[in-house]
Amino acid sequence: QVQLVESGGGLVQAGGSLRLSCAASGRTFFSYGMGWFRQPPGKEREFVGGISWSGDSTYYADSVKGRFTISRDNAKNTYYLQMNSLKPEDTAVYYCAAKAGTWSTTRYEYPYWGQGTQVTVSS
Helix, strand or coil, rough: EEEEEEEEEEEECCCCCCEEEEEEEECCCHHHHEEEECCCCCCEEEEEEEEECCCCCCEECCCCCEEEEEEHHHCCCCCEEEECCCCCCEEEEEEEEEEECCCCCCCCHCCCCCEEEEEECCC
């Protein structure tokens, strides 16, 4: 069992930055692939990006590529989503998720989820 807790959301103006954190506890964190997802108001939950258990492989959705960066610190059992050049369309509830093996773009493959953190980008 893995427990995930996100933090770092909030209100920011367009063009600004935020860093989300996802603290993990429970089973061996370092062997899990991690993903970030988001759910805009009235829309489906969508993949934002993922990182391998070692941290040497990352992948991003086209909508955030070049603006968002995922990293992890296995010693702290924490991984991060650095969001720069934020746009109003980035407004969503952001979720971190974990799965055995490598990351996946498919939300249904993730058995473990955080509670979500709200990110609001004003224009």
